[in-house]
Amino acid sequence: MSKTLFDKVWDSHIVESIENGPDIFLIDKHFIHEVTSPQAFEELKRKNLKVFDPGKIIATVDHNVPTLNQHLPIKDELSKNQVEKLKLNCLENDIDLFGLGNPNQGIVHVIGPELGITQPGMTIVCGDSHTSTHGAFGAIAFGIGTSQVAQVLASQCLLLNKPKKMRISINGKLNKNVTPKDIILYIISKLGTNGGTGFFVEYSGDVFEKMSMEGRMTICNMSIEMGARGGIIAPDEITFKYLDNREYSPKGDQLKSKIETWNKLKTDKNAIFDQEHSFNASDIYPMLTYGTNPGMGMKYNDKIPNHNNKSDLRSLDYMGFKSGESLIGKKINYVFIGSCTNSRIEDFRLVAKYIENKRKADNVNALVVPGSQKVLNQIKKEGLDNIFTDSGFEIRQPGCSACLGMNEDKIPPGELCVSTSNRNFEGRQGPGSRTILSGPILAAATAIHGKIVDINNE
Amino acid sequence: MSNKKINIIDSSAVPIPIENIDTDQIIPARFLKATSKLNFGENLFRDWRFKSNNEVNNDFILNNPLFNGNILLAGANFGCGSSREHAAWAIKDYGFDVVISSFFADIFKMNALNNNILPIQVNNKLLKYLFDEVFKNPRIKIKIDLPEQILIINDKSIKFDVDNYKKMCLMNGYDDIDYLISKKDLIKDFIKDQ
């Protein structure tokens, strides 16, 4: 029978299917971080259970770490406690930890791929919804809750019902200044925040085939924002090349034989999806969101569409926007460039290219937060740090930072922030903060002009 | 925490007719710094329950003494966004055993079930009916009969779906983890043969 890429990976990880019930599903890699793991380790202790296979787990600290002075003790007692707890849990259970000061530390969804830990055909979980990012490699990767973190720690398995399959195809030529972030914001604006619920999404078509791994990660990252469990893209030459020579990826002949297996993962020609969507690349322009969920997005220079639904009106009210209004010219004081969606080297190259020899507007606070120590080093190696500093952008140390404002990096109440992150929920970037999501180029342009500008007609 | 096992619940409900309630609203990120599962109820819907100056927001329904009970009634796409299980802990700790909506986000649904909260998905019409009835009469009882999988209001009974395996877990207070541990040898053999 013809199978999809998703079927092939899923079916090869079923330990057993319970009659009229879920599958016992094997997990190859388990990423953990400081915020969603402590209660899972507690649970194991309470039940007197051991970690099943510490070698399959990688830990890092990212969600609540400061982005300044990471060599100093963490000031916030509660955050410090969580970070210490993780250290202790990793020590006790023999788990590899990339803590603060470690050259591999960073946002979990940035470091997994860049270290070559994330590989095609794998099943990957983490107590974080944006685990969908790793699907860019042709892996089945999805976020789980803390109870499930405990289950995987204790058994390397989960009890799951197989999700339905959706394919989203995009072909054609992309417009000026369209980045992968704009493509995924466009898709979510079309399908809605729950359009993908119950589904795993395969992205196909020449737009994704030509896309870099960094771009594919941005796409898969935000699959969760339309409710999908995850996104997946067939591994190809671009994937294999990316994996060549990474710290944890197979080397030499081993890599060759792996590639042979990975090449067989592609969706079979006649395979059937439960739902299919296709879009034209030429319909996609740089995108902005205007509401408090990522589905409320539009072409950057469109007018905010009419909304009648109470929840949407509430959302517009929170943002201080009205239907029929354009965002062009809107004054912006905060710009955040970072998060697991857009904090890879490619993103910073795009930003640097735009801002080089320009200076940010005086009213703007422009925060640049690399996704990992490795990305930060690369930024320095390429001299991009000088461009950022010369343009008045502040470059920080790696972490989730203002994506969720668990550390000091918060957007003040009432302020608008153009952000390359993935969620514009009420108060996401700090209590009372208001977020406009965009790709890195629009964010850079906003910082330079101090307002949202008509980027394609500059 | 309220009862671990769920069987029959007969309670009034608290209605929050807002769609796309994300887990950042259910429990904001700044409250995720704990290392235990306790006391998250205090900060359930924190930024809706309290104003920025920490004053109680009397406009928010949770602060309205007319409405109480262990059933939460919410708009479509409840629990979207972050996978934080803290959202489920907060809901359970506050005292809710059942959440009724016309649509649940996947991860939230799983987290709810893993914390003995029963998520009941109803169609839009029924959800609207429930909202209307509860707003009309805040004391109205909704009876949830998990063994029979029926919801009863005003003597009308409506069937709801629940995964068979999960139903058994909820009714007996079982965890997935116990089941998985019992399969350890099978899992080990599977890995060996990979």
Ligand code: SF4
């Ligand atoms: S960067 Fe933001 S979305 Fe990504 S893992 Fe961190 S908090 Fe979550």
